[in-house]
Amino acid sequence: MKEGLIQGRLWVLTNDQGRLIEDIDTDQIYHNAYLHITDRRLMGQYALGNLAGWEDFARRAKPGDIIIAGRNFGAGSSRQQAVDCFLALGIAAIVAPSFGAIYFRNAVNSALPVIRCPAVENLVANGQLATGDEVRLSLLSGEGENLTQGIKFNFPPFSGVQLAIIQAGGLFAYAHQLEKR
Amino acid sequence: MGQTIIEKIIAAHCGRKVQPGEIVWLELDIVSARDFGGPNVVKNYEREYGDQPVFDPDRVVFTFDLCVPACTLKYADNQQICRLFAKRHGLRVFDVDCGIGSHVMIEEGLAGPGKTLVGTDSHLNIMGAVGCFGQGMGDVDITFSFKTGRTWFEVPRTVKVRLTGQPSPWATPKDLTLYLCKMLGTKQVALKAVEFVGEPVKQFSLTGRITLCSMVTEMAGIIGFIPELNGKTTQELMALPGFNLEEWPEPDPDADYENEISIDVSGLPPQVAVPYLPHKVKPITEVKGTPIDSGFIGSCTNGRVEDFRQAADILKGKKIKPGVILKCVPATRRVYQTLLEEGILEILFRSGAVVSNPGCGGCAEGHIGLTGEGEVQISTANRNFYGKQGKGQTYLASPAVVAASCLAGEIISPEEI
Numbered sequence: 001m002k003e004g005l006i007q008g009r010l011w012v013l014t015n016d017q018g019r020l021i022e023d024i025d026t027d028q029i030y031h032n033a034y035l036h037i038t039d040r041r042l043m044g045q046y047a048l049g050n051l052a053g054w055e056d057f058a059r060r061a062k063p064g065d066i067i068i069a070g071r072n073f074g075a076g077s078s079r080q081q082a083v084d085c086f087l088a089l090g091i092a093a094i095v096a097p098s099f100g101a102i103y104f105r106n107a108v109n110s111a112l113p114v115i116r117c118p119a120v121e122n123l124v125a126n127g128q129l130a131t132g133d134e135v136r137l138s139l140l141s142g143e144g145e146n147l148t149q150g151i152k153f154n155f156p157p158f159s160g161v162q163l164a165i166i167q168a169g170g171l172f173a174y175a176h177q178l179e180k181r
Numbered sequence: 182m183g184q185t186i187i188e189k190i191i192a193a194h195c196g197r198k199v200q201p202g203e204i205v206w207l208e209l210d211i212v213s214a215r216d217f218g219g220p221n222v223v224k225n226y227e228r229e230y231g232d233q234p235v236f237d238p239d240r241v242v243f244t245f246d247l248c249v250p251a252c253t254l255k256y257a258d259n260q261q262i263c264r265l266f267a268k269r270h271g272l273r274v275f276d277v278d279c280g281i282g283s284h285v286m287i288e289e290g291l292a293g294p295g296k297t298l299v300g301t302d303s304h305l306n307i308m309g310a311v312g313c314f315g316q317g318m319g320d321v322d323i324t325f326s327f328k329t330g331r332t333w334f335e336v337p338r339t340v341k342v343r344l345t346g347q348p349s350p351w352a353t354p355k356d357l358t359l360y361l362c363k364m365l366g367t368k369q370v371a372l373k374a375v376e377f378v379g380e381p382v383k384q385f386s387l388t389g390r391i392t393l394c395s396m397v398t399e400m401a402g403i404i405g406f407i408p409e410l411n412g413k414t415t416q417e418l419m420a421l422p423g424f425n426l427e428e429w430p431e432p433d434p435d436a437d438y439e440n441e442i443s444i445d446v447s448g449l450p451p452q453v454a455v456p457y458l459p460h461k462v463k464p465i466t467e468v469k470g471t472p473i474d475s476g477f478i479g480s481c482t483n484g485r486v487e488d489f490r491q492a493a494d495i496l497k498g499k500k501i502k503p504g505v506i507l508k509c510v511p512a513t514r515r516v517y518q519t520l521l522e523e524g525i526l527e528i529l530f531r532s533g534a535v536v537s538n539p540g541c542g543g544c545a546e547g548h549i550g551l552t553g554e555g556e557v558q559i560s561t562a563n564r565n566f567y568g569k570q571g572k573g574q575t576y577l578a579s580p581a582v583v584a585a586s587c588l589a590g591e592i593i594s595p596e597e598i
């Protein structure tokens with residue numbers, strides 16, 4: 001992560017017609033029935049547990065995997081658990097055309113790279129990004145590559161405070177770094 | 182180049198002029214946490230900062246509203262964790278008897294024009310109704326803000342939404358709001374600030390403004406403001422403690438907008454959002470006759486006195502259809518008191534409705550119960566996502582439509598009662 005490079009196996013969140021699912025809200029990501037849980041380690045098992053067709057995601061995902069979702073991923077409530085459940089599973093990054101505002105912040109603050117990449121809509125529609133593909137992402141240069149299919153794409157790179165927070169390992173680590181300066 | 186409202190408020194809280202797209206450190210006037218998120222904030226805080234003091238005990242508050250009083254042991258524990266933390270740090274707690282945190286903070290004057298406020302409630306952009314920049318955030322953000330009184334923020338672009346025309350007499354602010362959800366979807370103002378202008382919204386009371394601003398969340402917007410005031414609403418605002426009209430935020434005449442969207446609401450009839458998306462909105466004529474099992478009036482979107490008055494006008498002297506349950510949850514204790522004094526509680530009670538203590542009630546695992554599988558509910562809340570209020574199907578509508586539908590046992594326009 002230091003050089004901002006991430007490589008992993010893809011999960012493309014599509015519906016039964018093979019289209020990217022848009023507007024996946026935080027109740028679908030992490031249902032409010034488990035909001036009382038405060039221990040992150042216990043949260044992974046519920047990730048996407050309320051998203052039709054993806055209820056068994058937590059059992060199939062492996063550490064280092066990368067998720068691609070439709071636009072407005074993480075709409076809805078401010079629950080941090082909707083980010084933490086992916087961290088608990090070791091998910092390396094989430095890529096979507098856009099994210100819910102609060103979700104985006106929560107992910108940055110927890111050092112989960114959330115990559116805004118409008119290009120994925122077409123790439124998924126054309127079959128150029130598919131579940132199981134091996135993908136490499138560079139947060140600093142904004143370059144993505146599907147190693148399985150040999151296809152390249154771009155996204156706006158991370159910069160400023162956001163990059164600093166992700167590289168520090170989250171908002172708290174970043175704040176402690178500032179104190180020490 | 183002039184500034185939009187959000188640019189002005191952010192500039193005033195970071196000490197310099199700002200450009201959209203910039204990430205700034207924003208000074209916060211109030212930082213809050215509720216019974217969801219709050220215990221996580223406490224846990225994070227003690228892990229990161231031990232027993233160090235918060236940035237300013239007068240500006241950090243807890244508001245309990247989701248599960249009030251706690252109906253499960255876990256929530257009881259979580260609320261107590263927050264209470265004990267508040268005691269150690271000398272913080273105010275608006276406890277389980279007070280009502281919805283965002284509304285309590287408006288009533289108490291903690292949220293005022295030109296101020297900045299964050300908390301763990303995702304509908305805190307409701308504060309736009311009183312000219313305040315409010316924002317819901319996760320527990321990591323809020324922990325950091327407890328300690329530092331600041332947060333990082335990406336200055337959003339602003340979209341101007343202009344409403345024109347004269348809606349039908351049965352269209353309440355909720356109907357206009359639902360129609361805006363439909364027209365704007367989750368793309369048009371996504372991640373943007375919105376300024377709503379034009380005669381129809383200028384005429385909104387404080388209650389109507391709260392309704393519209395609360396649902397900017399459902400439009401995926403950052404926050405909505407309604408800069409134009411009318412005389413009556415100005416009076417209502419001035420009655421809030423510490424309200425300073427001079428701080429009322431207005432955009433510069435030459436402010437730079439991303440774009441302007443014009444929406445004609447001429448003759449607009451009542452609107453209903455059908456399961457499971459708040460922007461899947463239809464005119465009531467298209468869903469008329471849908472049988473319902475239950476109704477809900479309340480939430481941060483429609484839990485004010487005016488909302489219940491609307492419902493009471495329809496329910497007065499009538500009985501809810503046998504077999505239908507209508508649940509009413511006032512937003513705050515003050516709302517509850519006014520309902521009591523104005524005789525509205527009695528009208529609700531005599532019509533057969535269940536009236537509970539103030540709070541969020543219908544959301545999450547709220548204190549007024551959930552919908553069961555196959556149950557059809559019509560609600561004044563802001564979200565009808567699958568699973569949000571139980572396993573049933575939820576339609577969203579105005580208090581008047583909910584009241585009328587509970588009398589009829591099916592979705593119906595109040596004009597037919």
Ligand code: SF4
Binds near residue numbers: 246281304480542545
């Ligand atoms: S009423 Fe519902 S949407 Fe509003 S603040 Fe409470 S939980 Fe959130």
